[in-house]
Amino acid sequence: xxxxxxxxxxxxxxxxxxxxxxxxxxxxxxxxxxxxxxxxxxxxxxxxxxxxxxxxxxxxxxxxxxxxxxxxxxxxxxxxxxxxxxxx
Amino acid sequence: xxxxxxxxxxxxxxxxxxxxxxxxxxxxxxxxxxxxxxxxxxxxxxxxxxxxxxxxxxxxxxxxxxxxxxxxxxxxxxxxxxxxxxxxxxxxxxxxxxxxxxxxxxxxxxxxxxxxxxxxxxxxxxxxxxxxxxxxxxxxxxxxxxxxxxxxxxxxxxxxxxxxxxxxxxxxxxxxxxxxxxxxxxxxxxxxxxxxxxxxxxxxxxxxxxxxxxxxxxxxxxxxxxxxxxxxxxxxxxxxxxxxxxxxxxxxxxxxxxxxxxxxxxxxxxxxxxxxxxxxxxxxxxxxxxxxxxxxxxxxxxxxxxxxxxxxxxxxxxxxxxxxxxxxxxxxxxxxxxxxxxxxxxxxxxxxxxxxxxxxxxxxxxxxxxxx
Ligand SMILES: Cc1cc2nc3c(=O)[nH]c(=O)nc-3n(C[C@H](O)[C@H](O)[C@H](O)COP(=O)(O)OP(=O)(O)OC[C@H]3O[C@@H](n4cnc5c(N)ncnc54)[C@H](O)[C@@H]3O)c2cc1C
Numbered sequence: 154x155x156x157x158x159x160x161x162x163x164x165x166x167x168x169x170x171x172x173x174x175x176x177x178x179x180x181x182x183x184x185x186x187x188x189x190x191x192x193x194x195x196x197x198x199x200x201x202x203x204x205x206x207x208x209x210x211x212x213x214x215x216x217x218x219x220x221x222x223x224x225x226x227x228x229x230x231x232x233x234x235x236x237x238x239x240x241x
Numbered sequence: 242x243x244x245x246x247x248x249x250x251x252x253x254x255x256x257x258x259x260x261x262x263x264x265x266x267x268x269x270x271x272x273x274x275x276x277x278x279x280x281x282x283x284x285x286x287x288x289x290x291x292x293x294x295x296x297x298x299x300x301x302x303x304x305x306x307x308x309x310x311x312x313x314x315x316x317x318x319x320x321x322x323x324x325x326x327x328x329x330x331x332x333x334x335x336x337x338x339x340x341x342x343x344x345x346x347x348x349x350x351x352x353x354x355x356x357x358x359x360x361x362x363x364x365x366x367x368x369x370x371x372x373x374x375x376x377x378x379x380x381x382x383x384x385x386x387x388x389x390x391x392x393x394x395x396x397x398x399x400x401x402x403x404x405x406x407x408x409x410x411x412x413x414x415x416x417x418x419x420x421x422x423x424x425x426x427x428x429x430x431x432x433x434x435x436x437x438x439x440x441x442x443x444x445x446x447x448x449x450x451x452x453x454x455x456x457x458x459x460x461x462x463x464x465x466x467x468x469x470x471x472x473x474x475x476x477x478x479x480x481x482x483x484x485x486x487x488x489x490x491x492x493x494x495x496x497x498x499x500x501x502x503x504x505x506x507x508x509x510x511x512x513x514x515x516x517x518x519x520x521x522x523x524x525x526x527x528x529x530x531x532x533x534x535x536x537x538x539x540x541x542x543x544x545x546x547x548x549x550x551x552x553x554x555x556x557x558x559x560x561x562x563x564x565x566x567x568x569x570x571x572x573x574x575x576x577x578x579x580x581x582x583x584x585x586x587x588x589x590x591x592x593x594x595x596x597x598x599x600x601x602x603x604x605x606x607x608x609x610x611x612x613x
Contacts, residue, residue, distance in 0.1 A: 173612070187413055194370055194412035194466045195547060195606065201467075202545035212543050213335070217460065217467045219413045 154236065159208070160229045166203055167225065171196055182226040187219055197222055204228070208236040246301055247308035250281045257313045264315065265585055268432065268439040270397050274318050279352035283309060287326055287475075288334060292346040299475065299541040302326075303482040303533065310486025314582060316589040317440030319487075323480040324393045324441070325349070328358035329402045331475050332417065332468050336460035341419060345400065357398040359389035359446050360469065366391065367602050369404075370412040370466060374448065376405040383407070383418060383458070385426070385451040391596075395444040396432040398422055403446075403453075404465050415465025419457045426451030437588035474540050476597050477550050478533065481557040484593060485533055488526045488564050491586055495519060495568045502573075509571070518567045525560035532556050548610045551603040558593035559600060565590040 154162075160182070168177050171191050186192045192200060200222060205212045214235050215221070221231045250257065256277045264271050278284065287302040288294025297305070306323060313319050330349040333342055348354040360369050374387030385405055395401070401420045408414025420427060426449050432442035460468050496519060499510030509515045532553040539546040565587040569576035576583045594600045 194470070195609070198467070198470045199545050199547055202543065202547075205543050206545075217336075217464050219463050 154208075156229065156233060159232050159236070160225065162207060163204075163228050163232065164225055166200070166207070167192070167228075170199065170203075180225070182229075183224050185223055186225070187223050192222070200228070204232055208232050210235045210237075246286065246297065246305040247311070249286070249305045250278075250283055250309045250312050253277050253281050254312045257315060257318070261315045262579060262582065262585075265317070265439050266579070268434055268442075270321070270432070270442045271315065271318055271440055272397075274315065275321075275352060275355070278318070278322055283322065284325055284352045285350040287479075288330060288346060288350045292334075292342060292350065294346070294350050299478060300534075300537040303478055303537050306479050306482040307486040307489075310483035310488075311490050312486070314585075315440055316483075316487060316586070317438040319483045320438050320480065321355075321394055321441040323476070323483055324358070325352065325356055327472055327476045327479055328394070329356035329400055329419065332358075332402060332459055332472050333419070335471055336417075336464070336468055337419075338456070341457065341459065345419070349400070354399040355394055355397050356400045356402070357392050357394040358402040358404070358472065359392045359395070360404045361389060361391045363388060363390050367599060369469070370415070371410060372404060372406065372415070374403070374405045376403075376407050376416060376418060376453070378407070378455075379452075381455050382452045383416075383455065385418065385420075385448040385453060387448055389446040391443055392429075392446055393441055393443050393596075395429045395446055396442040398429070401427070401446070402459065403448075404469060407462050412466040413463055415469070416462045417459045417465045417468050418453045419459055420451070420453055424451060424453070435592070437585070437591050439588075473597065474546070474550055477554045478537050478540060480597060481529075481554060481593070482533055482537075484557055484561050484590075485526070485529050487586070487589075488522075488529065488561055491564055491568050492519070492522050492526050495522065495571050499571055515571055518571060522564045522567050525564050529553075529557040529560045548607055551598075551606040551610075554597060555594075555600050555603040555607075558590075561590040561593050562587075 222228055257274055283305055285294045286297045286305045290296040309319050333345060349356055362372050376383035376385045399422050403418045403420055404415055406414050407416040428447045430445035432444055499515055499519060500508050502509045536546055536549040536553045539549055568583050569587050572583045575581050
């Protein structure tokens with residue numbers, strides 16, 4: 154998966170689960186999803202479950218700090234760092 | 242293999258059930274029975290072999306705990322055992338440093354060190370993400386102030402995992418610290434008298450300039466709520482697997498009683514008013530079993546089980562109260578006499594709809610997940 158694909162998948166999940174029905178045209182990659190309240194504690198737990206399944210990452214491999222999940226960009230970086238390498 | 246674990250504690254049934262009525266009346270933690278539990282190996286079930294554990298996963302451990310619930314009539318002791326497994330051992334195994342694991346996991350899984358976890362405070366338990374006990378950084382220590390309430394095992398515990406605030410309000414400012422009971426500045430209050438689970442001591446903690454080395458932090462600063470989530474999944478699955486075992490035993494005892502107790506020349510079980518109550522008990526027990534089994538598999542597979550956990554916790558705890566009430570009713574006058582232990586089951590069931598997140602909070606969570 155390319156970075157664009159990963160970022161697109163993550164964005165689709167976040168928008169679908171936490172911002173359904175909202176206008177998300179201004180949702181940038183560096184928008185703080187935690188401080189803004191878009192993702193609360195339950196949301197972060199669900200996002201983690203989703204990432205481990207969607208990208209086949211062992212949850213034990215991910216460093217669980219809120220900062221890693223604060224923005225779409227940081228989530229994408231975490232996934233890129235841990236997702237198994239796939240043939241193009 | 243999994244089925245074998247259901248029978249893990251069965252050989253110790255007699256010792257585990259000695260003097261249950263007297264200990265319940267006294268509200269005393271049964272230290273002698275704790276030693277029996279240590280012998281059974283139950284406390285090692287879920288931990289990694291490299292530290293001396295048996296290396297079983299979530300569902301196998303659930304089966305061992307279901308077996309404990311089935312065998313052991315002392316629900317307080319079983320509750321303390323479940324707390325022992327999940328409170329410190331589980332988070333340490335997943336998030337602790339190698340040094341902390343090596344130092345503490347062996348003594349936790351042997352049962353030599355009794356453990357507790359402290360989240361709830363005087364100001365409230367439901368809104369746990371806004372807990373107030375604070376830990377400020379002072380060089381290579383945290384200095385903790387505040388207090389905790391309703392902490393299972395606290396009056397007898399050697400080791401605590403404290404959930405404290407190191408950052409701003411809300412879930413992302415929480416951190417967990419491992420603290421020995423004998424640390425200056427930490428005071429555990431006496432056991433508080435309560436309606437049920439009376440052999441499982443619950444008490445308060447207070448912190449007065451309690452200094453905890455930074456090296457005793459479990460996980461990163463600010464990840465306390467992720468640790469709590471990891472723990473609560475197992476607390477619900479393990480604790481309520483015990484409940485499932487207890488309910489199964491209660492159902493069997495009630496069926497046997499309804500078959501042998503005669504009134505108006507017939508076994509009371511032949512009267513529809515009684516047999517339908519037992520049919521309802523059976524449906525509740527099996528519903529609980531299915532939810533626990535499905536949710537256990539999901540958690541073990543790392544799937545999103547947020548809604549399943551909330552539903553499982555509510556369904557099993559409420560089934561426990563209702564089946565305990567039904568058992569009292571079907572046992573008639575004997576149901577309320579302390580010598581038969583049926584009323585004890587009812588008293589023991591009450592707290593289950595409160596601890597590990599109340600029924601109301603679980604329903605709120607389900608509603609939120611449904612987009613309401
Ligand atoms: C036997 C026992 C063992 C325990 N062991 C531990 C332990 O080891 N460690 C620990 O940290 N804690 C422990 N607890 C504490 C337990 O987690 C709390 O009691 C529980 O979370 C409820 O908190 P509370 O008692 O402060 O009630 P409150 O939070 O004050 O709630 C009171 C009532 O209001 C309802 N309510 C609150 N908010 C809402 C809402 N938003 N919507 C609808 N209803 C609401 C609740 O459901 C409840 O019915 C234990 C409790 C018991 C009874």
